[in-house]
Each structure stands twice: as C-alpha cells, then as structure tokens.
Amino acid sequence: xxxxxxxxxxxxxxxxxxxxxxxxxxxxxxxxxxxxxxxxxxxxxxxxxxxxxxxxxxxxxxxxxxxxxxxxxxxxxxxxxxxxxxxxxxxxxxxxxxxxxxxxxxxxxxxxxxxxxxxxxxxxxxxxxxxxxxxxxxxxxxxxxxxxxxxxxxxxxxxxxxxxxxxxxxxxxxxxxxxxxxxxxxxxxxxxxxxxxxxxxxxxxxxxxxxxxxxxxxxxxxxxxxx
Amino acid sequence: xxxxxxxxxxxxxxxxxxxxxxxxxxxxxxxxxxxxxxxxxxxxxxxxxxxxxxxxxxxxxxxxxxxxxxxxxxxxxxxxxxxxxxxxxxxxxxxxxxxxxxxxxxxxxxxxxxxxxxxxxxxxxxxxxxxxxxxxxxxxxxxxxxxxxxxxxxxxxxxxxxxxxxxxxxxxxxxxxxxxxxxxxxxxxxxxxxxxxxxxxxxxxxxxxxxxxxxxxxxxxx
Numbered sequence: 001x002x003x004x005x006x007x008x009x010x011x012x013x014x015x016x017x018x019x020x021x022x023x024x025x026x027x028x029x030x031x032x033x034x035x036x037x038x039x040x041x042x043x044x045x046x047x048x049x050x051x052x053x054x055x056x057x058x059x060x061x062x063x064x065x066x067x068x069x070x071x072x073x074x075x076x077x078x079x080x081x082x083x084x085x086x087x088x089x090x091x092x093x094x095x096x097x098x099x100x101x102x103x104x105x106x107x108x109x110x111x112x113x114x115x116x117x118x119x120x121x122x123x124x125x126x127x128x129x130x131x132x133x134x135x136x137x138x139x140x141x142x143x144x145x146x147x148x149x150x151x152x153x154x155x156x157x158x159x160x161x162x163x164x165x166x167x168x169x170x171x172x173x174x175x176x177x178x179x180x181x182x183x184x185x186x187x188x189x190x191x192x193x194x195x196x197x198x199x200x201x202x203x204x205x206x207x208x209x210x211x212x213x214x215x216x217x218x219x220x221x222x223x224x225x226x227x
Numbered sequence: 228x229x230x231x232x233x234x235x236x237x238x239x240x241x242x243x244x245x246x247x248x249x250x251x252x253x254x255x256x257x258x259x260x261x262x263x264x265x266x267x268x269x270x271x272x273x274x275x276x277x278x279x280x281x282x283x284x285x286x287x288x289x290x291x292x293x294x295x296x297x298x299x300x301x302x303x304x305x306x307x308x309x310x311x312x313x314x315x316x317x318x319x320x321x322x323x324x325x326x327x328x329x330x331x332x333x334x335x336x337x338x339x340x341x342x343x344x345x346x347x348x349x350x351x352x353x354x355x356x357x358x359x360x361x362x363x364x365x366x367x368x369x370x371x372x373x374x375x376x377x378x379x380x381x382x383x384x385x386x387x388x389x390x391x392x393x394x395x396x397x398x399x400x401x402x403x404x405x406x407x408x409x410x411x412x413x414x415x416x417x418x419x420x421x422x423x424x425x426x427x428x429x430x431x432x433x434x435x436x437x438x439x440x441x442x443x444x445x446x447x448x449x
Contacts, residue, residue, distance in 0.1 A: 054312060078315035086306030090240060092247040104236040105314055131247075 002029035004063075005079075005155050005186030006051060011060035013046055020046050022210035023060070026188075028203075030154070033177065033187040035197045035220065038207035044190035045084070047207065048159050051188060052082040064155055081153035083161060087140040091133035095124065095143050098132055102147050110150050118146040123172050137164035145176050156180055158189035162196055170196050194220045230320045237324025238331075244301060245332065251294045255336045259290040260343065267347040275348055280409040282348065284402055287340055287362070288369065291333045295373025296390050298329050299381040308381070312447055322374065322443035326436070330370040337362045354412045361412065364428035365405035371435040372397050378446050404428040 006028035013021040020043045028034045036044045049055045051062055053069045053076055062069035064076035089098050099115050119128040122142040127135060135143065141164050148156060156177075162170050170193070177187060177200045191197040197204075198220040205214045245251055266282050275282070302308045311321050338359070344350040352358060376393045380386045404427040411421025 052313065054309065074315040074317075077313055080313075082313055084306075084309070086309055088307050088310035089305050090244060090301065090307060091304060092244040092301075093240065097243065101236055101240050102310065104239075105233060105310070105316070107232055107316065 002032070004028070005030045005032075005065055006034075006188055007061075007063040008047075008051065009061050011047075011050060011057045011062060013043070013050060013055065014058045019210055021050075021207075021212075024212045026205070026212065028186045028188050030184045030186050031181050032202045033181055033189070033200050035201040035204040035217075036188070036190040036207060036212075037192075037194065037204060037215075037220075038190075042207040043210065044207055045159050047212075048082070048084070048157050048188065048190055052080060052084075052157050053077055054082070079153060080155040080157060081148045081151050082157045082159075083141075083144045083148060084159040085163075087132070087137075087144060089132040089135075089140060089143065092131060094131055095119065095128045095135065095139075095146075098143065099147055099150065103150055106151060108151060114150060115146075118149045119143075121149060121172075121176070122146045123168060138166055138169050141165055142169060142172070145173055148180075149176060152183075152185075154185055156185055156187045156189075158187065160191060161189055162191060162193040174199050230317055233314075233316050233320040234324040234327065237321060238327050241325070241328035242331070245328075251297060251332050252335065255290045255294045255332070256339060258293050259286055259336060259340050262286045262289070263340070263343050263347050270348075272349060276413075279344075279348070279350060279413055280406045283340070283344060283350075283409055284365070284406045286344075287337050287365070288398065288402055290336055290340070291366065291369045291373065292391060292394060294332055294336070295329060295369065295377055295394070296387070298325060298374055298377040303381055308447065318444040318447045319440040321447070322378070322440055323436075325378070326370055326374045326439070329374050330367055333366040333370055334363060337366055351413070353415045357412050357418070358409065361405055361408045361425065361428070364425060364432060365401055367432045368401035368405075368428060368435065369398060371432060371439055372401075375435070375439040375442070375446075378443065400427065400431050404431070 004027050006026065008024055008026040011021060011024045024047065036047060038044050046055065050057050051064070053073050056070060065079040067075035069076050088102065093101065096115055103110055116128065122145050124139060124142050124146065127139050132140060161173055165173060174196065180187060181200070198217065201217045201220060203214065204217050204220055205212045263286055270278065311318065341352065345352065372394050376390055380389045383389055404424045408421045408424035408428070
C-alpha cells in the first residue's frame with residue numbers, strides 16, 4: 001500500500017480579492033513524482049509555495065508526511081526541501097561553504113568527502129571551490145541539487161527544476177530525481193519542459209482557471225493544448 | 228544543542244563574509260574616523276573634557292547605525308531569508324546568531340575608536356575595564372535594536388528611511404545610559420555614582436534580547 005507523503009485537500013488561495021487556486025486536492029505517495037503543468041500565472045509556483053509552508057492557504061488543509069502545514073510547521077519542514085527560482089546562496093562563500101552552511105543550519109553534519117561526492121555527482125567538478133557569485137545560473141541550480149542530495153529529504157518540491165540547465169545538466173538532475181524516488185522520496189514539481197519531465201513523472205496535472213485537472217503522464221509531451 | 232549549532236553557523240557565515248568583503252567594518256571605520264577628525268578640528272582642548280562622553284557616544288552610536296542598517300541586506304540577495312523560513316528549527320536562534328555577529332563588529336569598531344579618541348582628542352582613559360563594560364553594554368543595546376529593525380525593514384522599499392526612524396528614538400535610553408556611565412568613569416567617580424546607569428543598560432539589553440528572540444519567529448514568517 002502506498003503511503004501518502006504530500007496531501008492537499010480542497011486547497012484554495014486568494015491574494016486579497018484575486019482567486020489563484022480553487023479547491024485543489026492533491027495526493028502524492030512516497031516514491032512518486034507528480035508534475036504540475038500550466039501557463040504562466042496559472043498558480044504553479046503559488047501551489048508549490050503552499051506545500052513548502054511558505055504561504056498559508058486561504059482554505060483547505062495541507063499535510064507533509066502527516067504533519068499539518070500550519071499547526072505543525074517545524075515537523076512538516078523537517079521533511080521537505082524546496083528548490084525554487086531563488087538560489088538561497090551567499091555570494092561571498094564558495095559552493096562548498098554554501099553547502100556546509102545550508103546543511104549545518106538543518107542540523108546535518110557532512111564530511112568533505114561526502115560534499116565532494118555530491119558535487120561530482122552533480123557534475124560541478126572544480127566549481128566547488130568557486131565563490132557562488134562567479135557561478136552561472138545553471139551551476140547554481142546544480143549546487144541546489146547537491147544540497148538536496150546531502151539533505152536526503154522525504155519530500156522534494158521543485159519549481160522549474162530544468163530552468164537554466166543545459167542538456168547534460170537536465171540528464172544529471174533527472175538521474176538524481178530517479179535516485180530520490182527509488183529511495184522513497186515524493187517529488188512535486190512544476191515544469192514547462194514537458195519532454196524531460198516525462199522521463200521521471202508518474203502522475204501529472206494541468207492548472208487552468210484556478211483548477212487542477214489530472215492528465216495521463218503519457219500525454220505530457222503533447223499536453224500544450226490543455227493550457 | 229541543535230539550536231546552538233544554528234547560532235554557530237550564522238556567526239561563521241557572517242564572519243567569513245565580512246572577512247571576504249569587509250563591507251561593514253570598512254564603512255564603519257571610515258565613518259568613525261571622519262567624525263573624530265571633524266570633532267578634533269571643531270573643539271578646543273579646554274571644551275573637550277566636559278563634552279568627551281557625548282562625543283564618544285555620538286561617534287560610536289552613529290557608526291554602529293551605519294553597520295547595522297545593512298545587517299540583513301546580504302540575506303535578501305538570492306532570497307536567503309526564504310531558506311531561513313524553511314528551516315525546521317526555532318527562528319529565535321537565527322536572531323541570536325545575527326545579533327552576535329553585529330555585536331562583534333560593533334565592539335571591534337568601538338574598541339578601535341578608543342585609541343583614535345586618545346590620539347586626536349586627548350582622551351584620558353580611566354577605569355579601562357569599566358569603560359569596556361559600558362562599550363559592550365551600549366553596543367549590545369544598539370545591536371539588539373539594529374538587528375531587530377534591520378530584519379523588520381529589510382523587505383520594505385522605504386528601508387533606508389524607516390530604519391533610522393525606528394532605531395534612533397528607541398535608542399535614546401541606550402545613549403543616555405551609556406553617556407552618563409561614561410561621564411562617571413572618565414571623571415574617575417566611584418563606581419556607586421554611575422552603577423545605576425550600568426543597571427539601566429543591562430536591563431534594557433535583557434528586555435530587548437528576550438523580546439526580539441521571541442518576536443523573530445513571527446517577523447520571519449510574516
């Protein structure tokens with residue numbers, strides 16, 4: 001029996017009087033990847049930020065690994081890792097120092113060899129010693145995944161994970177996601193890159209007119225008409 | 228223990244960043260040097276003894292404001308504050324980490340100012356250990372308010388205007404207490420004559436440390 005890692009029941013979100021999401025219900029099991037599709041402004045990022053506990057829903061409930069997103073925030077946050085549009089990096093620190101800081105803040109201690117291994121897996125090689133102000137957006141995205149690899153969260157929330165990445169970078173990220181899924185993590189991501197997302201997606205849905213409509217993952221590459 | 232790790236990592240990151248970019252310390256030191264030079268050419272030596280405590284805290288206080296105003300700016304680059312919000316740990320420890328970093332930089336500048344006052348304004352240092360205690364307590368009061376208001380205003384467009392507007396009026400007890408205590412120390416007065424000002428600074432520091440620690444969870448999440 002599959003265990004639910006991400007649960008949203010009748011989730012709605014309004015900014016003042018503007019309705020963004022209306023009664024969205026979503027369940028993602030451990031080891032499952034759910035991809036959100038939708039046009040710009042359809043509410044993909046808002047939905048991900050709601051599940052990341054960065055926003056409070058106007059109505060409905062959200063649970064991460066059985067922990068309520070509002071009343072059990074610390075417990076919910078302990079299980080999730082969010083990679084959004086922001087890199088969360090300090091420009092004056094090197095990539096390795098940023099990893100040490102980010103994991104240290106989560107109470108995870110990792111040795112230099114583990115950090116080097118994560119950096120190598122993400123194909124960053126010598127860039128680990130570079131200050132992050134000198135890294136390209138693509139390298140910064142790889143660095144974010146290196147942090148996630150070491151943090152080993154049970155829930156991974158990804159907003160446009162393929163943005164800024166070159167083809168080898170996308171392949172590396174997908175290999176990394178398959179590894180997460182094989183180890184039982186749940187992945188909820190948004191993407192415009194339907195072809196690459198299809199390689200890891202188990203279930204998918206399109207956000208349109210504030211509602212989430214589930215589609216078959218096999219329809220992912222040709223789902224543009226649903227927008 | 229895990230909470231204290233948080234404090235350690237914030238302090239580690241702030242010190243390492245400051246060593247690399249020197250933004251806060253250099254701007255504070257140059258500002259302080261300018262103020263002391265202006266004082267040294269504006270007042271005659273005969274006026275200085277009476278005015279010295281006020282001059283010290285004018286230079287030190289406003290120098291600290293310069294450094295504190297940018298305390299949280301680095302956290303907004305690449306939305307690092309968002310990462311703090313996502314942490315499962317109590318946010319009050321993040322406040323204490325930032326406070327310790329700010330306090331360290333302010334105390335360094337404060338201690339660097341004392342020899343400059345001796346050199347340019349002929350300050351006669353008496354009861355050095357008590358003077359350092361006043362600098363520490365005053366710096367802690369300013370660092371507390373500065374860290375709190377820097378966090379509160381960091382995402383506002385009118386941050387540069389609002390930060391001093393919030394900080395300076397609430398800093399009045401720190402400035403009065405520190406100036407009066409410094410005056411007593413420099414006069415060579417017995418400890419009992421200025422002890423109550425040290426108590427005032429200590430109580431102020433304690434209240435604002437506890438209040439800010441408690442409020443920071445809400446500040447970060449809202």
